[in-house]
Amino acid sequence: MTAGAGGRHPARLVLPFAALAASLVAWDLIVRLNDLPPYVLPGPGLVLATLVQDWAILWQSLAITLVTTFEGFAAATVIGLALAVLFSQSKWLEYCFFPYAVILQVTPVIAIAPLLLIYLPQQLAVVTCAGIVAFFPVLSNATLGLNSADRNLVGLFTLYRASRWQTLRYLRWPAALPAIMGGLRIAGGLSLIGAVVAEIAAGAAGSGSGLAYRIAESGYRLNIPRMFAALLLLSIAGIVIYMALALVSHLVLRRWHESALGKDM
Amino acid sequence: MTTAEPAVRLRGVTKVYDGGVAALGPLDLDIARGAFVSLLGPSGCGKSTALRLIAGLAAPSTGAVEVARAAAPGAVGFVFQEPTLMPWASVRDNVYLPLRLAGVARRAAMPRVEAMLARVGLADFTEAVPRELSGGMKMRVSLARALVTEPDILLLDEPFAALDEITRFRLNNDLLALWRDLGKTIVFVTHSVFESVYLSQRVLVMTARPGRISATFAIAGPEPRGEAFRTSPDYAAQCRAVSAALAGAGEDPSREGVR
Numbered sequence: 227m228t229a230g231a232g233g234r235h236p237a238r239l240v241l242p243f244a245a246l247a248a249s250l251v252a253w254d255l256i257v258r259l260n261d262l263p264p265y266v267l268p269g270p271g272l273v274l275a276t277l278v279q280d281w282a283i284l285w286q287s288l289a290i291t292l293v294t295t296f297e298g299f300a301a302a303t304v305i306g307l308a309l310a311v312l313f314s315q316s317k318w319l320e321y322c323f324f325p326y327a328v329i330l331q332v333t334p335v336i337a338i339a340p341l342l343l344i345y346l347p348q349q350l351a352v353v354t355c356a357g358i359v360a361f362f363p364v365l366s367n368a369t370l371g372l373n374s375a376d377r378n379l380v381g382l383f384t385l386y387r388a389s390r391w392q393t394l395r396y397l398r399w400p401a402a403l404p405a406i407m408g409g410l411r412i413a414g415g416l417s418l419i420g421a422v423v424a425e426i427a428a429g430a431a432g433s434g435s436g437l438a439y440r441i442a443e444s445g446y447r448l449n450i451p452r453m454f455a456a457l458l459l460l461s462i463a464g465i466v467i468y469m470a471l472a473l474v475s476h477l478v479l480r481r482w483h484e485s486a487l488g489k490d491m
Numbered sequence: 492m493t494t495a496e497p498a499v500r501l502r503g504v505t506k507v508y509d510g511g512v513a514a515l516g517p518l519d520l521d522i523a524r525g526a527f528v529s530l531l532g533p534s535g536c537g538k539s540t541a542l543r544l545i546a547g548l549a550a551p552s553t554g555a556v557e558v559a560r561a562a563a564p565g566a567v568g569f570v571f572q573e574p575t576l577m578p579w580a581s582v583r584d585n586v587y588l589p590l591r592l593a594g595v596a597r598r599a600a601m602p603r604v605e606a607m608l609a610r611v612g613l614a615d616f617t618e619a620v621p622r623e624l625s626g627g628m629k630m631r632v633s634l635a636r637a638l639v640t641e642p643d644i645l646l647l648d649e650p651f652a653a654l655d656e657i658t659r660f661r662l663n664n665d666l667l668a669l670w671r672d673l674g675k676t677i678v679f680v681t682h683s684v685f686e687s688v689y690l691s692q693r694v695l696v697m698t699a700r701p702g703r704i705s706a707t708f709a710i711a712g713p714e715p716r717g718e719a720f721r722t723s724p725d726y727a728a729q730c731r732a733v734s735a736a737l738a739g740a741g742e743d744p745s746r747e748g749v750r
Contacts, residue, residue: 376575378571378575381548381569382569382571382575382588383592385546385547385567385569386565386588386592386640387564388592396577400577400579400580401577401579403579481620482579482621483578483579
């Protein structure tokens with residue numbers, strides 16, 4: 227029993243790394259014992275060596291993908307929050323336009339991407355894809371949050387004849403922040419996925435040099451170690467994005483929201 | 492009882508909810524300026540509905556609700572069953588809220604906010620957020636917020652029902668002191684006979700479905716009231732009389748189990 231120790235027990239820090247090390251060793255052993263050629267399955271050492279050796283190319287591609295991700299995320303955030311605020315002001319607007327948001331959400335982006343690539347310049351199309359994927363969690367979470375302000379507090383604002391703007395500014399918006407932060411955390415990872423999907427679709431159509439394009443290109447050349455290296459970079463980028471947004475969420479909510487309080491409170 | 496213009500006047504007020512449930516009335520009621528009146532009744536008797544009608548938080552189905560100077564925002568203060576504070580805002584900002592909504596600049600409002608927080612004994616907790624406070628302290632913040640606009644009328648909806656007895660007694664005494672010092676008209680909703688008799692000048696006993704006033708008691712007691720009154724035979728006798736009226740109000744078998 228680790229009662230009272232909360233999350234500070236050393237095993238909690240050591241165990242994940244031990245498991246990671248064990249799986250890396252297993253991977254390495256499988257490659258060595260079966261004498262697998264690198265174009266079937268490269269060992270972890272070779273992947274790491276490729277990462278270092280191809281760093282210049284991979285880094286440049288990562289930067290391009292990250293810029294796309296960031297632009298898509300920013301667009302999704304601005305548009306999603308703006309629409310959620312509009313919906314919170316008018317039920318009719320919400321009834322009219324929410325279905326389109328759902329349609330965008332349920333249609334696989336890989337199926338929309340080719341169409342967008344025809345209509346839009348390539349970079350804009352890729353950013354749009356990233357934005358479409360990321361936009362729904364922002365919108366739906368923010369809509370939920372803006373509508374879940376305490377009923378009695380809403381009554382209090384009515385009693386003091388607060389304007390719509392005051393009710394939004396002082397009540398609905400701060401009450402929605404935990405939900406909005408949850409939506410942004412999901413959207414961060416999704417915009418990376420959207421960017422990658424769009425890059426792959428665009429890569430097949432012609433030019434492009436994002437990380438996903440590198441993966442597709444390496445695939446054609448049977449450069450499997452580089453594929454793994456690029457995949458590794460993508461995963462790390464996803465993790466960093468998630469952790470950064472979790473940190474922002476914690477900083478915004480730390481004074482008052484249950485999710486940001488220490489476990490011993 | 493009412494010589495001058497009353498602070499609150501209800502005439503033939505009813506409230507019927509969308510499902511056709513008659514929640515209240517018809518209700519006729521005059522509350523004199525500066526009076527401390529309790530609405531006492533079992534859960535679901537419509538006493539909270541009556542309070543929300545007086546506050547203007549709900550509209551009557553028929554009849555007229557007149558509240559003196561109700562047109563001025565902040566003329567009515569309301570304290571809910573729950574503290575109903577904004578969890579993200581400091582105690583100071585929670586109390587500032589009614590003035591902020593009325594367009595009072597922060598600098599101009601702060602002396603009033605601080606004075607009211609001192610009045611309810613929270614001068615040292617202005618920067619705390621609600622989760623750092625006890626239940627009784629949160630209720631004090633809620634009281635300070637209701638009083639900061641200097642309302643003529645203070646409406647309280649079972650404000651101390653969730654508090655422990657010691658805290659409740661202390662807040663009862665503080666509320667009486669506020670009433671004596673500030674001269675507000677207070678309408679207090681409760682389901683506690685003892686609380687209503689201890690606090691009020693007048694206790695209105697309500698019956699359920701639809702909510703009506705079945706009995707009115709003028710409570711005699713020393714001024715100012717204190718712990719001596721709470722333990723006096725006189726207090727006990729009045730509580731007994733009110734309890735009997737409340738039991739009678741609930742005994743009508745035709746109303747049992749109707750929902």
